[in-house]
Amino acid sequence: MRRAELVMAVVLAVFSCYLMWKSSELPVGWIPERGPGPGAFPFWLAAGMLACCGWIILRWLRGVGPLVKSEESYMDRHSLNQFLLGAGSLGVMIGLIHVIGVYGSVPLFLIFYMRVLGGHTWMKTGTIAILSPVITFLFFELALKITLPKGFTEPMFYPIYDLVY
Amino acid sequence: MEILSHLIDGFAITLQPMNLGLIVFGCALGLFIGAMPGLGSVNGVAILLPMTFLVPPASAIIFLAAIYYGAMYGGAISSIMLGIPGASTAVATTFDGRPLAMQGLADRALVAAATASFVGGTISVILFTMFAPPLADVALAFGAPEEFALMMLAFATFIGLGGDDIPKTFFSIFIGLVLSAVGLDIVSGEPRLIFGGIPGFMHGVNFLVLAIGIYGIGEMLWTIESSRGKLNVSQATVSVRRIIGCLKDLKSTIKSMFMGSFLGYFVGILPAAGATPGSLMAYGVSKTLSKEPDSFGKGNVEGVVAPEAANNAASTGSMLPMLTLGIPGSPTTAILLGGMVIWGLEPGPRLFVDNQEFVWALIASLYAANLFAVLINIAFIPMFIWVLRLPFTILVPIIFILCVVGGYAPTQDMHDVWLMFGFGVVGYLMRKLDYPMAPAVLAIVLGPLAETSMRQSLLMSHGNFSIFFERAVAGPIMVVAIVLFLLPVIKMIKDRIKTLAQGADA
Incomplete structure (x- = not known):
């Protein structure tokens, strides 16, 4: 479980970056008279995903978190x-x-x-x-x-x- | 009085032969689905939602509500007979239900579960009838900022009350919201997140594809692995005389039944909380209040009655915010809400004004479904036991086929079937690492509403976020949401101070 936790977090972090890049193809900032750009919502949410993955990876590196000490195998x-x-x-x-x-x-x-x-x-x-x-x-x-x-x-x-x- | 006349109108629709037929069929189907290990109301409703496009919306929701109800009853059957909870909502039922079955008292446990479910269901439907209209009246005054604040509250309850790993719960909410943004932008009409230019993404990611993927395919993969193909079915002898005897014995448990019903209902109203924590809390309270707490876990009927009354009451409770505010209280109601959008209804406070017939038909059908579910449950106990003995190698492929065909039907695009398969596999792999999946399903349903209300609010305020805090209704809701978001952090700091204090004492 220990290694799987890290691998999954890294894979999801890469996916989050891809989503951010893909969202930024459309305007992500404020458009006068129109409000937030069409890419803003997915862009900042994907940034949130990335932050969560960062949190999980950081926790893993510090050796804390529910699955970090798990000896059980991810898939026997x-x-x-x-x-x-x-x-x-x-x-x-x-x-x-x-x-x-x-x-x-x-x-x-x-x-x-x-x-x-x-x-x-x-x-x-x-x-x-x-x-x-x-x-x-x-x-x-x-x-x-x-x-x-x-x-x-x-x-x-x-x-x-x-x-x- | 006005409520009563609406309710009578609702019954007039519910008692139409087709709708009555759908209730009976839905209850029976729900009971079987709920009784199958690994499948619960959310799976049943997700897999069968595409089948409802044939009938008018009122009949469709009546059918799905009957499945929901039936499945809540059915969950107890596999908990008691197999020792495997039919769904997470029936986990607490195994604690005492299984020991009773092992002592040869399976019929007693089954009758207690059915009766408690009936009592819980009835009390909660009465509470529902009384509370829904006033709440809908209040909600009518809501504008975009209030709507957005409510969405935040729904997400915050997952973080504050969900009890799952915090960063993973956040991740699940975020990914659900991002998936809801795929397709054409609602304001500008520009295509967003069209991966690899595949045209299938233009119509967005249907929430149903995610729901069936996770609750159909992912759940089955999970069940195949966790059961390891070994099931041990308890024997049960059922006769009318024994059932009457069991019913007489239940007099002593009335207190637990009522406690479970009220507790379950109010826990059910909270988004994210729902039937699982409701039933576990009812079990705990019943044990604490009992004169013989030591007998719990060894086959005390009260340990079956309290959680079963609570999970049925909670399932009705979770429909209250769905109908009045457009915020689902559980994953199942999230799917029902998505269904309402597909049928062309606009969920939220206006539903009580614009689609009165639909709402009251649903409420009336809850009364009817409750009655039929208990009757069918008791009558068909021997048959359930037969179905539960069917090996996994027959049940699993049939459920997989239902998922594939059900995922194809709404859009008739193989792209959605592949997407659903992908979600099922990835959802299963993530679930193994304790990533909760329910927040993602809730988020994909609420996503479009959340984005629209946020963008409208920001347009109103010229980009100033203070609009969410300055208004009389939105402000307090937003503050509660923020407190709930911060609850785990507050708890962490409190624990750390406690540890430090203990360290200093030592």
Whole structure:
């Protein structure tokens, strides 16, 4: 935790500087008759973020603060595995939406999570993997009229569109 | 009398078949969401908000309020049955609820929790009905400087009362406010903070994207890690006769129930405080007042009753500043407030004048939701236990899918889905280092209001900041806010003097 506290504060400090630089592309001072410039609000808030990071770093250097003496590891092997599997599979699923659409990537994600990670039976996995996209379609596309991305599978939906619209 | 006639009008809307249906459905859904470990009212409302765009605003808020209510009831279920609080608001319920379940008295704890929630909910809704209109009248006289002072007060309570690491809480507020500034500037119309020229940033960062990212994806990643896949469900036998017996036993706890309800309600009104500290305080007070304080933590029903009454009362309490002042009292109400903006309503004191129907329908629906939540809760206890036994490897992917689709629906832009994923991952990594996330969500909702009111005030005063201190209402609010901001520093100095004095004595 000790090292992670410092690394996170430094990364966030760099990000704050980037935000300040980005905000200063617009006027950050007082504009007569118009009040504070459009960049002022984000600029000074980002400066506040930077000050907070400075505070955390200073505290770390002086050896005070809640996490400075923590011996606990930020992420042990088990946590890292769980995190990579959880966040990684979700990231791949979102990425696949661009290619095979929601109705392709959702069942794949469910099969991976339930069958590969959870070891559930094919029966259970299959039922949920088929039912989820069907319910999603009925709810979003039919009831809410919100079209979800379909990637290259779009033409396969034309007959269904003809049927329901 | 006027209040009564408004309330009757509100009931007329609430009791329409569709709205009544939404209340029952919302309560049941909320109960399940609240009962799932790691998910609470804030997650339920954040994930399901995009689904409400189909119905009129009054029905939408009724549905979400029912989810909110149901989830507050449901939190107790996993606290008692699994020993894992369904949400932070139900942490205090585990202290005595879990020991009771381990002694084979799970049904007693569950019935006590449901009854206390009902009492807390009912008392708080009555208080709400009485206090809301006068407060809204006062708030109508507010101008831009007063509004800004109130925003400062909302942020200051996070620092003064939040109890989290101070620089990290400040950081969370600042980053939430900066994110709210992304997009077109409200005054000049110039694009701001368009990172990498990506067009998706032009429409700003929707608060929903941050809320679902943090409370959906981040929370699930957190739950996967902290539970380590191991859950131990208690057995419970439920029958009508046992439930009636349990209800009779609750007579002795009435005092704790009332104390929890009043305490919870008033803590709930304070921004940033909300249901979690409310329930913990109620537990503490109940233990202090008890004749057998030693039995607390070992399975005393009063230890379940007091926090449960308090967390439900606080959830209603936190709606009071949201509706009358436009300042949310908790992360969940912050999301409800954001929802109101999306539905085209203007939160704040004018809501009681311009959208009277909406406000009173919401208040009436709280009465109805409270009744349905307790009935559904007791009737479905066996089913909740079945759902809680579902392995994480089924629950987690379904919740992830809900987040992705829910994040896409409002703007129909994949950019928002990626942003939400990013917020979820970064939020999880920051939360591991005790960066509180609720202030950021509150800040992104209040950000546009805070910036507009600040810029308007400064225009009025030609750039003189004294406008915030000179006015009769804004001045005192601002002073209170500054005192709250300084509270941790005052406490630090006090502690240091104490240590020095002790050192000198030794």
